[in-house]
Every structure is written in C-alpha cells, then in structure tokens.
Amino acid sequence: MKNKSLKKIYNKIYAKGERKHYSSILFSGDRVPLAKREVLKEINWRGKNVLDAGCGTGEIAFLIAKDGAKKVLGIDYSKEAILEAKKLHSRPNLSYECADLRKIKGKFDIIVSLGTLEHLDDPFSALKNLRAKLNPGGHLIITCPNWTNPRGYILMALLYLYRAKITLADLHYLTPTDFEGWAKELKMKLSWRTTEQEWGHGAKMILDFKKRLPKVVKSNKKKIEEFIVWLEKSAIPLEKNTKSSGAVGLYHFRK
C-alpha cells in the first residue's frame, strides 16, 4: 500500500468521526490523549511560529495555539480532516490548509507531526524535507507508534512470521533505532522517550489485543480468547519508566 491510497481511508475515518473509529484505547472521555499531553509539555510554544504536519482534526494545533504560539498552521491531505478541524478547533492564531505535507512552503520555529510519519512512503525523506523548513535553532517534534515493548514484539511476530495485517494504515514500524540513525544523517541532536506505558505492556495492551487480534488473526477466535485469558491471569507490567517500553515514541530533534 502507498501513502496516496491511504487518503481515502482517512477521509472515511474523519467523515465517520475519528473518536468512533479509534474507540476507547486512545480516548478516555473527552481527555486529550496522553501522548499529546506529553508533546504539549515538551517545549515552550510562546511566540513561536508552528507547523502541525498531518494535523488531523487539529486537536494539538489548537492546544499549541492556546498555549501562546504566535501562529500555528495545521496541514493535512484529508479534506474531511480539515473540514472537522475548522469546525472543532478554531482560534484567531490558528489556520488550516488541505495539502500534502511533502509539499509545504514557508519556514517555522517548531514543526510537530504526530502519528503521521509511519504513514508516509519514505519517512526519512519526509523528515529531511521538514528539517529544511525549520528556521535556525528550530525544533522538530515527532510521535509515532513504538514497537520495542511486549505489545510491539507480539504484533511484530505476527507481522514478520505470518505477514498479518496488524494495523490499518501503518506503512512502517519505526523504533528509536531508526530515529537515532536518521538524527545522525541529518546532523541533528535528538532526545527521545516513550509514553503510553500501559498500552505497551499493561491493561491497555490487553484491551487493544481483545479488539485488534480478532481482525488480525481471523480464523482463530477461540485461540485468541485463550490467549487473552492467559494474559489477564499472568502478564506482569514492566517497570513504569523504562525508556523504551511505551507504545508511543516521542522524538525531539534540534537543528
């Protein structure tokens, strides 16, 4: 699958309502998902000119604009996402554009891109392109699913050993090792950590498997149920603050 063909899937998800699609694993009530709250804390946004590349319905773009950024531009190639963003998250210092993030114009102090890099055909060239849009001293803040945890190892085994379709739209399964290599090539300083620990190895992981596995391993309903029962009885979460064990990676590049 290619990034171009994912646009249709995204338009459908946003037309139906994103929260209905992603259900309770990511969203608990009206709360902002944990990874987004972590991104908000990552840097001082005051007075900055910010781009949100792959903004979806504009949740983080709105919060950054509210946190004192001078200007925030959210772009997304899904027209349904931009329609929703304009409806749900508007502010005077926030604007939106329906565009491909690989073709953006302008320069920014901070670029954020959450849960998007893994959907692109060539994540490294997209990163390189985003770096070129940074002002001197600029920051690039990326999040994407992380697989170096029990949840990730199980899903990676299904992907590699059985070619199972473990996600709907991910074209790449990125880890801190990829980002460290890219930071070297881009000659940028990188700091990283992971968040969503419970999703990586705790109760949220089991909830995720309950929903995901019947779609991934279609013919084995009973075996899946037995596996879930075993996990519920036996799984012991890792230490909370292991750097690499969260289900979402947060990567902060400095130019």
Ligand SMILES: C[S@@+](CC[C@H](N)C(=O)[O-])C[C@H]1O[C@@H](n2cnc3c(N)ncnc32)[C@H](O)[C@@H]1O
């Ligand atoms: C998983 S969603 C994340 C949305 C948002 N950043 C968030 O965290 O809520 C990925 C987003 O990337 C957008 N996207 C994927 N490829 C893109 C591209 N080439 N140009 C612009 N947006 C893209 C999709 O339309 C989708 O809204």
